[in-house]
Amino acid sequence: MHKSFKMMSVMALSAGLATTAILMPNAANSQDAGERAMEARQGLMKLVVWEAGPLFGMASGDMAYDAGAASAHAANLAALSQYPYSGLFLPGTSQADHPGKSCALADIWDDTAKVDQVYKDFQAKVATLVEVAGDGQPALAAAVSEMGKACGSCHKPFRAKDDSKPFGLCVPDR
Numbered sequence: 001m002h003k004s005f006k007m008m009s010v011m012a013l014s015a016g017l018a019t020t021a022i023l024m025p026n027a028a029n030s031q032d033a034g035e036r037a038m039e040a041r042q043g044l045m046k047l048v049v050w051e052a053g054p055l056f057g058m059a060s061g062d063m064a065y066d067a068g069a070a071s072a073h074a075a076n077l078a079a080l081s082q083y084p085y086s087g088l089f090l091p092g093t094s095q096a097d098h099p100g101k102s103c104a105l106a107d108i109w110d111d112t113a114k115v116d117q118v119y120k121d122f123q124a125k126v127a128t129l130v131e132v133a134g135d136g137q138p139a140l141a142a143a144v145s146e147m148g149k150a151c152g153s154c155h156k157p158f159r160a161k162d163d164s165k166p167f168g169l170c171v172p173d174r
């Protein structure tokens with residue numbers, strides 16, 4: 001009697017552990033959704049700057065102009081610009097909520113119409129860039145300058161400042 005009771009407890013305990021093991025990844029995922037969204041949108045921005053960097057370089061003359069490379073970077077940027085970025089701004093993921101991990105200002109959640117507007121403007125500037133990227137350095141430089149302003153039009157209201165970082169803009173601690 002005593003023995004079988006003990007046996008049952010062991011069985012109940014292992015069943016409980018198994019259930020915990022199955023449920024845990026889900027619990028962890030839902031807990032970390034905000035964190036994963038922050039990393040994903042920062043990753044998207046890193047891809048944006050990965051493609052935009054050489055274009056800024058060719059526009060300023062720091063890098064030799066190459067029509068093929070410029071067109072390829074512009075096309076990649078256009079693909080990235082089509083991603084529905086605003087879906088990555090989960091509630092509770094502003095800089096105020098996660099200092100050091102998020103550089104997103106709370107106004108993103110307060111003024112979604114403006115976020116949509118600046119993002120659409122960015123998409124339009126990238127679309128123009130795609131059209132002219134292969135048409136020579138001066139045409140590229142003009143379109144890159146316009147696109148750069150569109151990055152700024154979003155960063156100014158919606159990305160936190162940090163004077164100790166490049167361009168005075170916040171970058172998460174990593």
Ligand code: HEC
Nearest residue numbers: 042045049052102103104118119122150151154158159172
């Ligand atoms: C619609 C708004 C918007 C546009 C357009 C935009 N950004 Fe951003 N960017 C943000 C926000 C918001 C953050 C902060 C995100 C965070 O910390 O969660 C950010 C962060 C960044 C970061 C830091 C990424 C990191 O975490 O290391 C870089 C680099 C960057 N942007 C570059 C650019 C460049 C270059 C352009 C234009 C070609 C651009 N962004 C266009 C909103 C925008």
